[in-house]
Amino acid sequence: MSCDNGTAKPTLTADQVLPVQYGELNDILGFHLRLANVALFQDYQATMGDLSLTPKQFAVLELILINPGTSQIGLAQSLRMDKATMMAIINKLEARNAIERRQSKIDRRRQELFVTEDGQKLVDTARQLRSEHEARFTTRFSADELKMLFGFLNRIYAGAKIPAYEEDEA
Amino acid sequence: MSCDNGTAKPTLTADQVLPVQYGELNDILGFHLRLANVALFQDYQATMGDLSLTPKQFAVLELILINPGTSQIGLAQSLRMDKATMMAIINKLEARNAIERRQSKIDRRRQELFVTEDGQKLVDTARQLRSEHEARFTTRFSADELKMLFGFLNRIYAGAKIPAYEEDEA
DNA sequence: TATTGTTATACTCTATAACTATA
DNA sequence: TATAGTTATAGAGTATAACAATA
Incomplete structure (x- = not known):
C-alpha cells in the first residue's frame, strides 16, 4: 500500500540463517530502521566496550565541545529527550570528570557546561575507536550512496516535533 | 575520516530551531539513524497509542502469523533479543488473548505459537493505523528512493551476528 | 550434554511530578 | 508566571543466571 516492492523487496540474507519468514514486516520502514540500529549498536558496544x-x-x-557553555535544556531538546533524562547523563559525565558545570553569571538558574581536559582525552580516544566502528559500515557504501543515505535519514527526522516542548493543546 | 561530505553534509533543518550546533555528530551514521528512529517511534506512538x-x-x-507454530527461541533470534525478553512479550500478548501457546507433540520442550481470532482482529486494526503512520514518512520518498533506502538499511544489518547464539570464544 | 521454556532478579533508560531558585 | 535545574519515583525494556523438563 505504501510502496511498490513486488519483486525487489529487501529480505534478510541467507547467511543469517533465520528460522522465520518476515512477511508483512518487509514493507515496514521502522522494522528495517530498527534492525539497522540494533546491528550498529551491537558493533558499537563491541568496539567501545572498554570505554x-x-x-x-x-x-x-x-555537543558540549561544539557548544561550550550550553545548558542541559538545550542538550535535551537537541537529542529529543527529557531534561531529567539528560540530567542523569550529565551527572555520569561529571562523575568521571569529563565535563563540569559552572553557574551562569547572567542567568543564575542555568548551569553552563564545559568539557574538561580529561573529557577531551576521553573524546579523542572515543573518536578513534568510533571511526573504526563507523568504517565497518560506511565501507559498504560508495561516497555517493552514503551521501544519499544520510539525506534520506535526514528527510525522516526533519521537522520532527519535540513533544515535551510543544505548546499545550488548547 | 570515514567519508567525504565537506559541502553536502546533511544538517538539521531550520524549522526545528535547535539551540546547538551538531559538529562532529553530523558525520556519524548511528546518530542520524537514531534520530530517524526516534522520529518514527514518536509518530508511531501518537498514531497507535490507543491500541x-x-x-x-x-x-x-x-511473525507468528507468517510462521504459525513458531517457537519463542525462533522469534527471539529473528528480532535479535534474548529469549527471556521474548518471553515477556509473549506473555503480554497471551494475556490479552492475541496469541496462544500449544505444547508441541513432536518436541515437548517447545511451545508452538498461534495467533487467535482476537489476535487477528488486533492485527487488522493495527495494520490499518500503521499504514497511515507509514504513509506520513514514505510519501517523502519516490518509489525508487524508497527502494534504495530499504536496500541501504538492509546492507547495514545484513550479516549481523546474534550474540546470544554465537559459539563460545575459545 | 544441549536445548526450550521459565522464573527471579537486577540494571538501565526513560518520563512524570513535585520541588527550588531564579527570572 | 515561567524557566532551569533537581530529586524521587515508577514503569518499561533488557540481559543474566539458575532451574525444570525434555531431547
Whole structure:
C-alpha cells in the first residue's frame, strides 16, 4: 500500500540463517530502521566496550565541545529527550570528570557546561575507536550512496516535533 | 575520516530551531539513524497509542502469523533479543488473548505459537493505523528512493551476528 | 550434554511530578 | 508566571543466571 516492492523487496540474507519468514514486516520502514540500529549498536558496544561511553553520552560530549557553555535544556531538546533524562547523563559525565558545570553569571538558574581536559582525552580516544566502528559500515557504501543515505535519514527526522516542548493543546 | 561530505553534509533543518550546533555528530551514521528512529517511534506512538501495541509486540504478531507454530527461541533470534525478553512479550500478548501457546507433540520442550481470532482482529486494526503512520514518512520518498533506502538499511544489518547464539570464544 | 521454556532478579533508560531558585 | 535545574519515583525494556523438563 505504501510502496511498490513486488519483486525487489529487501529480505534478510541467507547467511543469517533465520528460522522465520518476515512477511508483512518487509514493507515496514521502522522494522528495517530498527534492525539497522540494533546491528550498529551491537558493533558499537563491541568496539567501545572498554570505554563504557554510551552513544548518548558520547553525543553529549560532542555537543558540549561544539557548544561550550550550553545548558542541559538545550542538550535535551537537541537529542529529543527529557531534561531529567539528560540530567542523569550529565551527572555520569561529571562523575568521571569529563565535563563540569559552572553557574551562569547572567542567568543564575542555568548551569553552563564545559568539557574538561580529561573529557577531551576521553573524546579523542572515543573518536578513534568510533571511526573504526563507523568504517565497518560506511565501507559498504560508495561516497555517493552514503551521501544519499544520510539525506534520506535526514528527510525522516526533519521537522520532527519535540513533544515535551510543544505548546499545550488548547 | 570515514567519508567525504565537506559541502553536502546533511544538517538539521531550520524549522526545528535547535539551540546547538551538531559538529562532529553530523558525520556519524548511528546518530542520524537514531534520530530517524526516534522520529518514527514518536509518530508511531501518537498514531497507535490507543491500541497499546508496541512495535515489537506488533512485529511478533506478524511473525507468528507468517510462521504459525513458531517457537519463542525462533522469534527471539529473528528480532535479535534474548529469549527471556521474548518471553515477556509473549506473555503480554497471551494475556490479552492475541496469541496462544500449544505444547508441541513432536518436541515437548517447545511451545508452538498461534495467533487467535482476537489476535487477528488486533492485527487488522493495527495494520490499518500503521499504514497511515507509514504513509506520513514514505510519501517523502519516490518509489525508487524508497527502494534504495530499504536496500541501504538492509546492507547495514545484513550479516549481523546474534550474540546470544554465537559459539563460545575459545 | 544441549536445548526450550521459565522464573527471579537486577540494571538501565526513560518520563512524570513535585520541588527550588531564579527570572 | 515561567524557566532551569533537581530529586524521587515508577514503569518499561533488557540481559543474566539458575532451574525444570525434555531431547
